[in-house]
Structure formats: C-alpha cells, structure tokens
Amino acid sequence: MVGVRQFDEDDVIATALDVFWRKGLHDATMQDLAAATGVQRGSLYNAYGDKEAIFLRAFDQYAAQFLESAGNALAHRDTTTALRNFFDMIIVNMTDGSPARGCLTTRTALDAGISSAAVRQRVQDVLGRLEQLIGETLGATPGGRRAADAYRLARVIVTFTRGLAVMERAGYSRKQLKESGATFVDAVVGA
Amino acid sequence: MVGVRQFDEDDVIATALDVFWRKGLHDATMQDLAAATGVQRGSLYNAYGDKEAIFLRAFDQYAAQFLESAGNALAHRDTTTALRNFFDMIIVNMTDGSPARGCLTTRTALDAGISSAAVRQRVQDVLGRLEQLIGETLGATPGGRRAADAYRLARVIVTFTRGLAVMERAGYSRKQLKESGATFVDAVVGA
DNA sequence: GTTATTCTTGACACTATCGTCAAGATTGAC
DNA sequence: GTCAATCTTGACGATAGTGTCAAGAATAAC
Numbered sequence: 001m002v003g004v005r006q007f008d009e010d011d012v013i014a015t016a017l018d019v020f021w022r023k024g025l026h027d028a029t030m031q032d033l034a035a036a037t038g039v040q041r042g043s044l045y046n047a048y049g050d051k052e053a054i055f056l057r058a059f060d061q062y063a064a065q066f067l068e069s070a071g072n073a074l075a076h077r078d079t080t081t082a083l084r085n086f087f088d089m090i091i092v093n094m095t096d097g098s099p100a101r102g103c104l105t106t107r108t109a110l111d112a113g114i115s116s117a118a119v120r121q122r123v124q125d126v127l128g129r130l131e132q133l134i135g136e137t138l139g140a141t142p143g144g145r146r147a148a149d150a151y152r153l154a155r156v157i158v159t160f161t162r163g164l165a166v167m168e169r170a171g172y173s174r175k176q177l178k179e180s181g182a183t184f185v186d187a188v189v190g191a
Numbered sequence: 192m193v194g195v196r197q198f199d200e201d202d203v204i205a206t207a208l209d210v211f212w213r214k215g216l217h218d219a220t221m222q223d224l225a226a227a228t229g230v231q232r233g234s235l236y237n238a239y240g241d242k243e244a245i246f247l248r249a250f251d252q253y254a255a256q257f258l259e260s261a262g263n264a265l266a267h268r269d270t271t272t273a274l275r276n277f278f279d280m281i282i283v284n285m286t287d288g289s290p291a292r293g294c295l296t297t298r299t300a301l302d303a304g305i306s307s308a309a310v311r312q313r314v315q316d317v318l319g320r321l322e323q324l325i326g327e328t329l330g331a332t333p334g335g336r337r338a339a340d341a342y343r344l345a346r347v348i349v350t351f352t353r354g355l356a357v358m359e360r361a362g363y364s365r366k367q368l369k370e371s372g373a374t375f376v377d378a379v380v381g382a
Numbered sequence: 383g384t385t386a387t388t389c390t391t392g393a394c395a396c397t398a399t400c401g402t403c404a405a406g407a408t409t410g411a412c
Numbered sequence: 413g414t415c416a417a418t419c420t421t422g423a424c425g426a427t428a429g430t431g432t433c434a435a436g437a438a439t440a441a442c
Contacts, residue, residue: 005389024303026218029429043390045431102301109361110293110301112215123361155367156374160347162361163354170300170314170353176346183347187379220399234420236401 005047012037012044017058021101025055026113052116059119062104063126066093070130074137080189082137083157087181090161095174103165131158153188160184200238203228208249212292216246217304243307250310253295254317257284261321265328271380273328274348278372281352286365294356322349344379351375 015037019028030051034041048054073089076082094103108114109123135154139147164177172180206228210219221242225232239245264280267273285294299305300314326345330338355368363371 027303030431031429040391041430042392042432046389050431106357107301107303109357110298112218112298112302120362127358127361152370152374153378156351156371156378159354159358159371159375160351161354162357163350163352166297166300166353166357167318167350170318171311179343180347180350183343184350184379187344187347188375221401222399231421232400233402233422237419241401 007037007039007043009047012039012047013054013057013061016054017062017104018101020055020058021062021104021107022097024107024111025052025119026111052119056118056122059104059108059122063122066105066126067129067133069093070133074133079138080185083185083189084182086134087161087164087185088178091164091168091174091177091181094165094168095177100168102169103162106162106165107169109162127158127162130161131155134158156188198228198230198234203230203235203238204245204248204252207245208253208295209292211246211249212253212295212298213288215298215302216243216310217302243310247309247313250295250299250313254313257296257317258320258324260284261324265324270329271376274376274380275373277325278352278355278376279369282355282359282365282368282372285356285359286368291359293360294353297353297356298360300353318349318353321352322346325349347379 016033019032019036022028023032028051030041030044033039033044033051033054037044039047044054048057069089070086073085074082076085090103094100105123105126108119114120131151131154134157135147135151138145138153139150145153164181167180168177207224210223210227213219214223219242221232221235224230224235224242224245228235230238235245239248260280261277264276265273267276281294285291296314296317299310305311322342322345325348326338326342329336329344330341336344355372358371359368
C-alpha cells in the first residue's frame with residue numbers, strides 16, 4: 001500500500017449511518033455525507049463506488065447492532081418481561097436523538113425511490129431475523145406455545161413494532177409509544 | 192369567466208392522487224403529474240400554485256374516502272366482526288393495484304423531505320380520527336369496555352394497521368398480512 | 383532519495399427539477 | 413365581430429444532484 005487513505009473507514013461509516021438515519025437513503029446526498037464526515041465527495045466515490053454502497057455498509061452495521069440489542073432485551077426467562085424489555089429497547093432506539101431519528105429500517109422500507117434489490121433484501125433480512133428471535137423467545141417459554149403459534153405471534157409483534165415506528169414519525173411522543181407498547185403486551189401476551 | 196379552464200379539476204385531483212399514492216409526495220414530480228393528467232406543468236402551477244397544494248387537495252379526498260370506508264367497515268354490532276371487516280378493508284386498500292400502492296398516509300408520514308406543517312397535520316388528523324372511530328366502536332359494545340380502555344386499545348389497533356402498511360412495503364403478501372391481522376384480532380379482542 | 387502507487391482535489395459534463403414569465407390562444411360577454 | 417379576461421404554452425434561469433477525470437499530493441518500499 002502506497003498513497004494511504006486519509007480517513008478512518010469505520011468512522012466514516014458510523015457518521016454516514018447517522019446521516020442516513022436522519023435523512024433516509026434517498027434524501028441523504030453525497031454532499032451531506034462529505035460534509036458530515038469531512039471527506040470530500042470525490043474521495044468517497046473513490047473509496048466506496050457510490051451512495052448505495054456506503055448505505056449498505058452503514059445499514060449492515062446498524063442491523064447487526066440492532067439485532068444484538070434485540071436479542072439481549074429478549075433474553076429473559078419470563079416472556080412478559082422479555083417483551084417489555086424488547087419494546088423499551090425498540091422505542092428508545094427510535095425516539096433517541098434530538099430531533100428523534102426514527103427507525104432506519106422502517107424509513108428504508110418506505111423510501112419510495114428505492115428500486116435496489118440489495119437494499120430491499122437487507123430490510124427483509126432484518127425483519128425476518130427479528131421475527132426469528134421473537135419466535136424463539138415465545139416458543140422457548142416453559143410450557144410454551146406450539147411453534148407455529150409462536151412464529152405467527154412473532155410476526156404480529158414485529159408488525160406492531162413497525163407500527164410504533166410510523167406513529168413516532170407521525171408525532172407521537174416516547175411516552176405515548178410506551179403506553180401503546182405496554183397495552184399491546186398486556187393484551188397479546190398477558191392474556 | 193373568460194379564457195376558460197381546459198380540464199376537469201376533479202379528474203386532475205383524482206389522477207394526481209394516484210400519482211402521489213404510487214410515488215409519494217416527495218418523489219412525484221410536476222412532470223409526473225403533467226404527464227398523468229395531460230395538463231401542462233405551467234397550467235398546473237397556474238391553477239394550484241405548487242405541488243404541495245395539489246397534494247393537499249388529493250390527500251383530503253383520499254382521507255375522506257378512507258375514513259368513510261373505515262366507518263362502514265366498523266359498523267357492526269359485534270366488535271370482532273367489525274374489526275375483521277376493518278382489517279380486510281385496510282389490507283385491500285394497501286395491496287390494491289399492480290404493483291400495489293401501499294398506504295398513502297403511512298408513506299406520507301415517513302416521507303423524509305417533508306417539513307410542511309400542513310402535510311404533517313393532515314396525517315395526524317387521519318390517524319386521530321381513525322383512533323376516534325375505533326374507540327367509539329370498542330366503547331359502544333354492549334357491556335363494552337370503559338372509555339379509557341377503549342381508546343387506549345384503539346390506539347394500539349391504529350398502530351398495528353400502520354405496521355401492516357410497513358410490512359406490505361417490505362414485501363409481505365396480502366395473504367400474509369391478512370393472517371397477521373386475524374391473529375392480532377384474535378389475540379387482542381377475542382381474548 | 384527515488385520511484386511507483388494510491389489517494390485527494392477541484393473542475394467538468396450531464397440530468398433533473400423547480401418556479402416564472404411573456405407571448406399567444408381561447409372564449410364569454412357585449 | 414370585437415373586447416377583455418383568463419388560460420395555455422414553451423422557453424428560461426436557477427439550483428441541486430450524480431458520477432467522472434486529470435492533475436497534483438502523499439507515502440511505503442527499495
């Protein structure tokens with residue numbers, strides 16, 4: 001290696017994630033990324049190819065961290081506690097920052113101008129793995145549900161979390177989201 | 192009146208609604224609207240001012256029709272039946288067309304590049320009125336819930352419908368959405 | 383210290399979109 | 413048929429974004 005890269009790639013991706021999280025893939029421009037990272041547009045093109053490539057790296061990092069947090073939150077013997085933790089985590093994740101950043105996965109799923117198969121696939125992967133995690137949690141309950149029921153319910157829970165992300169964008173406060181989350185958990189699992 | 196308008200305003204708004212529904216406020220361009228309606232860009236600017244004004248008209252029409260459909264679907268004595276009808280309506284609404292158009296309200300709520308207070312307000316209005324409709328339905332059940340419970344649950348139901356809209360965008364089929372809807376209704380109300 | 387390689391930089395060409403405007407076309411009212 | 417108001421049309425300037433490229437800067441290896 002000669003003529004060495006002037007910036008730390010991990011830093012750039014982490015900063016890019018923040019930009020994409022706030023603006024969305026479509027609305028974040030290369031100029032935004034250049035300004036936020038302090039790396040010139042040309043260098044970014046040279047290093048990564050194009051905006052989508054940067055997004056994919058950032059999203060992968062986000063997804064890994066997100067799924068790990070979800071897994072941790074769900075790691076409780078008591079299903080109700082596990083789900084409460086999980087919802088707390090989800091809601092904090094989307095209401096964090098000022099102004100709040102919302103949920104990147106949901107924003108990306110709704111981003112109109114995305115035809116990229118790679119991006120769609122990532123979104124589906126995150127949701128699928130989340131479903132899996134929750135399904136395992138529900139099925140593993142001592143004297144728990146039948147597997148089919150657990151996974152059907154897991155999908156309902158994932159769907160509800162997506163709904164929370166939309167409500168956050170619509171202007172509902174963290175407190176309101178938490179109340180809905182609690183009501184949901186009581187209604188669905190507590191019963 | 193002299194120099195009379197060459198197009199039918201209702202037709203234009205209806206066509207514009209279709210364009211916005213498919214592309215979103217941000218991604219639909221005046222050129223798209225001009226091409227779809229057959230009315231030149233300049234004429235649209237002359238008649239409506241700008242894109243947002245057209246969107247607001249189209250969205251109002253959409254919201255009125257949507258809330259009426261919701262009200263009809265919910266108009267059943269039996270709460271469970273009412274909710275089933277409601278979810279059928281919602282899911283058909285978002286999976287209709289090919290390719291499916293998704294949910295306009297949800298898309299608009301997530302649209303990143305929207306700073307317009309007017310637009311945000313419309314989204315909140317639709318969700319608020321929907322909550323109201325569902326709350327009334329739940330509260331009106333013979334021997335029904337306490338009002339506070341009904342409205343808290345109504346918000347959970349609205350949230351879940353938003354989740355369905357996201358899942359549709361993520362690639363879930365009408366059939367899968369209906370299954371989740373049914374599971375949700377059973378879990379939340381059937382219990 | 384020289385070299386060869388890689389990165390950085392700023393300018394460039396291209397495309398898309400917005401909103402505006404003057405000139406022309408249209409038509410109801412008289 | 414003429415007039416006057418309104419609509420339509422196509423062109424314009426401005427802005428913003430994309431991706432590319434040649435020239436220059438930096439540095440690891442020798």
